Amino acid sequence: MTPRLGLATRDAYGQALLELGREDPRVVVLDADLSVSTKTNLFAKEFPDRFLNVGIAEANLVGLAGGLAHSGKIPFISSFACFMICKGYDQLRMAVAVPRANVKVVASHGGISVGEDGASQQSVEDIALAASLPGFTVIVPADEHATRALVKAAARMNGPVYLRTGRPKAPLVYEADSSFAIGKGVLLREGKDVTLAANGLLVGAALAAAEALAADGISAAVVDLHTVKPLDEELIERQAKATGAIVTAEEHQVWGGLGAAVSQAVARRHPVPMEFVAIQDTYAESGKPEELMEKYGLTASGIVQAARRVLKRKRDPSLRSG
Amino acid sequence: MAARNRRELTGLKKIGIIKLIMPFVPLTLPELPRMALAIRKEVIRMLGRSGSGHPGGSLSEADLLTCLFFHLMRHDPANPSWEERDRFVLSKGHGCPGVYAAMALAGYFPKEELLTLRRLGSRLQGHPDTRFLPMLEACTGSLGQGLSISCGIALAAKMDRKDHRVYCLMSDGETQEGQTWEAAAFAGFHGLDRLIALVDYNKFQLDGKVADIMDLEPLAKKWESFRWHAQEIDGHDILKIVQAVRQAQAAPGKPHVILAHTVKGKGVSFMEHNNYFHGVTPTAEETEAALKELDGDPSLSKALVAAGKIKMGGK
Numbered sequence: 001m002t003p004r005l006g007l008a009t010r011d012a013y014g015q016a017l018l019e020l021g022r023e024d025p026r027v028v029v030l031d032a033d034l035s036v037s038t039k040t041n042l043f044a045k046e047f048p049d050r051f052l053n054v055g056i057a058e059a060n061l062v063g064l065a066g067g068l069a070h071s072g073k074i075p076f077i078s079s080f081a082c083f084m085i086c087k088g089y090d091q092l093r094m095a096v097a098v099p100r101a102n103v104k105v106v107a108s109h110g111g112i113s114v115g116e117d118g119a120s121q122q123s124v125e126d127i128a129l130a131a132s133l134p135g136f137t138v139i140v141p142a143d144e145h146a147t148r149a150l151v152k153a154a155a156r157m158n159g160p161v162y163l164r165t166g167r168p169k170a171p172l173v174y175e176a177d178s179s180f181a182i183g184k185g186v187l188l189r190e191g192k193d194v195t196l197a198a199n200g201l202l203v204g205a206a207l208a209a210a211e212a213l214a215a216d217g218i219s220a221a222v223v224d225l226h227t228v229k230p231l232d233e234e235l236i237e238r239q240a241k242a243t244g245a246i247v248t249a250e251e252h253q254v255w256g257g258l259g260a261a262v263s264q265a266v267a268r269r270h271p272v273p274m275e276f277v278a279i280q281d282t283y284a285e286s287g288k289p290e291e292l293m294e295k296y297g298l299t300a301s302g303i304v305q306a307a308r309r310v311l312k313r314k315r316d317p318s319l320r321s322g
Numbered sequence: 323m324a325a326r327n328r329r330e331l332t333g334l335k336k337i338g339i340i341k342l343i344m345p346f347v348p349l350t351l352p353e354l355p356r357m358a359l360a361i362r363k364e365v366i367r368m369l370g371r372s373g374s375g376h377p378g379g380s381l382s383e384a385d386l387l388t389c390l391f392f393h394l395m396r397h398d399p400a401n402p403s404w405e406e407r408d409r410f411v412l413s414k415g416h417g418c419p420g421v422y423a424a425m426a427l428a429g430y431f432p433k434e435e436l437l438t439l440r441r442l443g444s445r446l447q448g449h450p451d452t453r454f455l456p457m458l459e460a461c462t463g464s465l466g467q468g469l470s471i472s473c474g475i476a477l478a479a480k481m482d483r484k485d486h487r488v489y490c491l492m493s494d495g496e497t498q499e500g501q502t503w504e505a506a507a508f509a510g511f512h513g514l515d516r517l518i519a520l521v522d523y524n525k526f527q528l529d530g531k532v533a534d535i536m537d538l539e540p541l542a543k544k545w546e547s548f549r550w551h552a553q554e555i556d557g558h559d560i561l562k563i564v565q566a567v568r569q570a571q572a573a574p575g576k577p578h579v580i581l582a583h584t585v586k587g588k589g590v591s592f593m594e595h596n597n598y599f600h601g602v603t604p605t606a607e608e609t610e611a612a613l614k615e616l617d618g619d620p621s622l623s624k625a626l627v628a629a630g631k632i633k634m635g636g637k
Contacts, residue, residue, distance in 0.1 A: 028481070049481070060470045060504035067474020070459065073481075075474075090464050091501070095471050098461040099452045 003171035012144035014039025016151035038078035058087035066095025081107035081123035110164035111251030128256025130162035142203035171204025185232035191221030202249035208300035254278035364423035370609030380420035382524035399429035402457040413468020414493035466499025495527030510549030524586035557582025597636020
């Protein structure tokens with residue numbers, strides 16, 4: 001089954017910013033010379049007085065946002081995920097996280113689906129780093145509809161948010177009128193044998209994986225955990241109890257990402273066997289996005305294989321993973 | 323001594339209309355040196371009690387703080403979140419004992435609270451933390467960040483057509499941070515002329531002399547080339563400080579930097595130019611000697627030096 005592609009989540013962010021700009025004069029947008037790529041250029045065009053390209057200076061970008069938030073603005077700041085989080089990290093800590101400043105960090109080009117640009121522009125650590133900042137909310141939307149809704153929800157809440165968008169077109173998972181709440185996962189497909197818990201581009205892949213598993217008589221549930229932090233632990237507990245096995249899938253390094261967060265919740269609430277579809281402690285390389293996703297196992301078939309492994313362990317708890 | 327008391331004495335607090343025009347009664351020029359001395363004494367008392375903290379930079383900045391908090395800034399200790407207040411950001415976060423002392427003496431909180439510095443549960447954190455003391459405006463202590471935050475505050479004011487100013491007190495050492503120059507370039511390009519940065523140029527950083535570790539000179543030229551209006555002054559000359567800030571307030575178009583040449587440890591003879599006291603607090607004996615010296619009697623200080631009891635650093 002080929003999923004229907006929607007807009008890239010970065011494009012949906014650009015559109016959501018426009019709507020926010022019209023609704024709330026406190027919304028200001030700053031970018032570090034990537035506005036054409038992060039899509040903040042749409043906002044810049046309509047609201048030139050509330051947009052600033054600060055140049056290639058991410059540390060200053062984040063510090064400025066801290067000062068703007070302190071003065072009652074709602075700054076949205078954007079760059080590539082790798083630069084925003086790595087070059088601005090101490091500033092995210094001191095100017096945003098410690099004072100719990102109302103800054104919205106929306107970073108594009110998350111993960112390895114950046115493609116040909118290679119490892120320096122790809123981001124495999126951003127979720128771990130963002131989630132480890134105390135008080136930060138961390139969101140990875142799956143498609144354009146989820147992005148629009150969650151960007152707006154981020155603007156409405158008070159406090160720091162990290163939201164990751166992606167470069168390529170994302171498979172459509174939702175309808176235009178689907179509703180979302182930060183911190184609430186979405187049960188997209190019921191199932192009784194195994195739960196596939198994913199976010200970002202991997203949600204589409206998880207739905208495709210569930211179809212493939214169904215053809216083999218395996219009933220897989222699919223949940224979208226778009227909010228990594230705070231995590232919807234109730235939903236995870238329900239799914240652990242209902243299916244007895246969980247596979248997480250994310251476009252991120254296996255250390256410190258969605259899988260790590262879900263495994264903490266599972267260990268605490270209802271231990272069941274788990275498998276983790278993620279980048280296995282390495283940086284990726286140049287290539288077409290779909291080639292890279294294939295090579296690093298971030299595909300429907302990668303999720304299917306992980307589901308089969310976890311089901312074996314569910315049937316025979318003496319088996320080890322790998 | 324505290325300006326707040328002066329206002330209460332004159333009964334201005336009760337007269338709403340006067341409060342509107344002049345919420346905080348500044349000290350006159352001749353009164354400022356005595357306040358600087360009071361700040362230095364509180365710094366020594368606090369650090370003598372806390373047992374950890376940074377005396378050298380807190381003493382070198384004391385005259386700058388005095389002029390800002392008691393003569394130049396528009397603020398109201400009775401109403402710290404006043405919208406129209408000038409903002410003060412301490413980018414050199416380790417100098418917070420000086421700021422806490424200035425704030426207490428201005429009436430932001432009781433003077434007795436100064437002795438809780440760095441203790442569990444105290445609002446007076448080891449480095450400025452707005453979760454505990456919102457009037458600090460910014461969380462600092464990781465050097466090089468305060469100027470960016472100050473730029474953000476100044477930018478918001480510009481967007482909202484507000485006329486308050488942002489004062490950012492920096493150290494010379496943190497001018498080595500790359501972020502300082504990102505912020506400097508930004509403020510210069512955008513002409514943030516209500517931003518006034520002051521550099522407490524005390525010539526030392528933790529490991530030694532700035533000039534030996536990574537010299538900043540020609541520092542004024544650097545700022546000027548980043549499109550700033552730069553002035554160099556004696557950072558212990560009250561009149562010069564006031565004149566320089568007044569000049570900065572009056573000159574539109576560019577952000578302003580005042581390179582204030584200071585002496586680390588200023589006011590206590592055995593701490594002056596002695597980088598041992600960058601991040602080491604005085605012993606009980608040294609505290610007593612320092613306080614006595616600030617009160618005009620250097621005999622104990624001299625005796626400690628003569629007895630070889632003072633440790634030296636950074637020479």
